[in-house]
Amino acid sequence: MTTGKSNGRRAVVIGGSMSGLFTAAFLRQIGWQVDVFERSSVELVGRGAGITTHPELLQALEASGAGTQDLGITVERRIAIDRKGRVIGEKHLPQILTSWDRLQRLLRETIDPAHYHLGCNFERLEQDGSGVRVHFSKGRVEEADLLIGGDGLRSGVRAQIAPDVQPIYAGYYIWRGAPNESDLSPLALKTVFPYFSFYLPERQEIICYPISGFNNDLRPGHRRFNFIWYRVADAALLKEMCIDENGQQHEHSVPPPLIRKNLIAQMRADAEAELPPALLDCLNAIDQPFFTPIYDFIAPSIVHGRVALVGDAASNARPHMGFGVSKAGTDAQALAAALRDHDDIDKALSEYNRIRQPIGEKIVLHARKLGTHMGVNLQTKEDRDMHLLLQDYRAMMDWIAVPDFLKAYE
């Protein structure tokens, strides 16, 4: 796509994270005037979250103008280790591992700051067939030809147009953190840090890989280690975990500083008993581990009148493929391509829905298959067979977060 002249059309985008920024970049290229509204009043930061990349993401970053400069760290190999830390499997698979912060920074530079509005909380919308009126907290109102919901898993935009579509708890969650390379033990630095590492005991998964340090520092000694530990918890246990240090019940997750100290102490005690020494060292180097419950959902339609959903607001897969940002970028790109190719906005939106809704659905279903490794809610024979297959670490290394998995569904 090339940068076009203004076509007199305006889009309002809700959400200033990955999908919102990608959407703004691609729509501007086809001549739309775009404003992004983000509820956070301060610049977004990603708590050091690691992001695996895919060819689709690299392509979308280049096409959007964000580019891929200093994107991250290339690891050459995957390894699987056993309880004693011995390497039991290896796979050559070069992959660039980046961080949420790096992507946010690259994408943020594609947008004129005058069109990126922090501190604007979307409240509700009205539409009349030819346009949308968007209401924000504090009384702000914006009008546009098109409203795009890039406002994530618990999208307020989606809640208005498709209130029945709700995230479904997967029955498991992750403990996570990103310790500094300089805080890791010599054992961890030598045996797990250089690799995309897997430890896969029954009904658990630990997946780790190196990412850049603060301010995208890629120098050896200044990087971080993305650490993710999947564990099973039923809805009742999750609810109990969501009671914070002050005794207050949270609905979905607890802000990291408020996670109960006794919960963290219990997790650390479990780790002492269960983890290989190098991974225990990594966990012990995380000052403030936090947990994220895993959800997914499929929306039967990602377009409602003049409202289109992109990224996690449109569909959300469990993170086993590490494909969320790739999907955000390619949703946004497909939306802009449809609007470029059809002068009639409604036809363009219908085309976007026709192309992207099934892709989102496939990704969610694929991730559910991979989630059977955790042994939760295995309802069908296919689930049980998949669960058995994924008890083999070789299958996990072949399937988890690998590039080009969508080709199997073409």
Ligand SMILES: Cc1cc2nc3c(=O)[nH]c(=O)nc-3n(C[C@H](O)[C@H](O)[C@H](O)COP(=O)(O)OP(=O)(O)OC[C@H]3O[C@@H](n4cnc5c(N)ncnc54)[C@H](O)[C@@H]3O)c2cc1C
């Ligand atoms: C544990 C875990 C690991 C992951 N690993 C990977 C990985 O390796 N690779 C990968 O590609 N993806 C990964 N993902 C997924 C990835 O983080 C998401 O897919 C991606 O961030 C989605 O971007 P988004 O912009 O659609 O939504 P979000 O990043 O959730 O952004 C939504 C934005 O909307 C804003 N917002 C919400 N409500 C309002 C409102 N009312 N008004 C205004 N603004 C609002 C929010 O503040 C937020 O900034 C992972 C996710 C998890 C949970």
